[in-house]
Amino acid sequence: MIKALAYLGVNSPNHEQWPAFATEFLGAQLADPGPDGAVRIRIDDAVWRIQVHPADQDSVAYxxxxxxxxxxxxVVIAALADAGVTATRGGQDLAEARNVNQIISFDDPWGFHHEVVWGQETAIGTFLPGRPISGFVTGQQGLGHVLLLMPDIEKGHEFFSGVLGFELSDKIIVPGRLNxxxxxxxxxxxxxxLGECPPGVAGFNHLMLQVRSMDDVGTAYDMVEEKNIPLTLxxxxHSNDKMFSFYFSTPSSFHIExxxxxxxxxxxxxPRVHxxxxxxxxVFQPEAAQRAPGIMHALDA
Ligand SMILES: [Fe+2]
Known part of the structure; x- marks a missing residue:
């Protein structure tokens, strides 16, 4: 069914900080803004991969x-219906807003809004990184990965694996610290x-972007102090995916790996357990404890 993460949308009052952050630090490229003034960010030939919409507060849009x-x-609509979740077919307007050919959308049991799409618009041979890097690993692997926080990841497993077909790669269990x-x-x-968090809330912790060389990571790491990037890890x-990486907060509450x-x-x-x-x-940075673990929202009791 689902084959990749195609894109991410967030709402944020700090959208104006994104153009410099995305290009000068991440090495991404800007596309023309969306009709609502959304910052549209490219990391490959897809016309955009991340949209940051102007809003009064940070939230995940989709x-x-x-x-x-x-x-x-x-197939996705039928699988969701069997699980009691209604997916809606989006019309031409929504498809055009996302630069895709076909789109459906639904809300999961934790209140995250999802869209499933076919035919993402691409402009082959047009990506130009915002700083001298070798580029991002995308293609069939999509935009990257996301980590969602929820209090009940076993229920999360039933939904994302049982209903939507995500296949388990492994678990990391550090008693009292990480599940x-x-x-x-x-x-x-x-x-x-999926990462376990305290009851009553759920959230979007981080997006991972994978670059093509160790030096791309190193040159970004060199800029952390100079650009006042709020380092998180x-x-x-990593033990499980062996990713050589670091984490920082974005201008919009979620983190990027x-x-x-x-x-x-x-x-x-x-699958193994680490x-x-x-x-x-x-190493978790002490000052990161003062920042949100992501874009969090309250769950209905
Ligand atoms: Fe990650």
């Missing part, structure tokens, strides 16, 4: 997921991760 064939949208599940839908080790390497060298899952992949999240590094 996660956009890709299917490979138009008929697959019917997370990681899922693949293509060769990327995970496109979706220092440079390190900026990484290189993540492993790819193969057909004979066997008892730590990093082989080395990824």
């Amino acid at each position: 996660f956009g997921w890709q299917v490979d064939h138009e008929e697959d949208l019917d 997370a599940r990681f899922y693949h839908v293509n060769a990327r080790h995970h496109t979706l991760a 220092s440079l390190g390497r 900026y990484g290189y060298d993540g492993v790819e899952v193969t057909e004979d992949w066997v 008892n730590k999240s990093a082989i080395w590094g990824h």
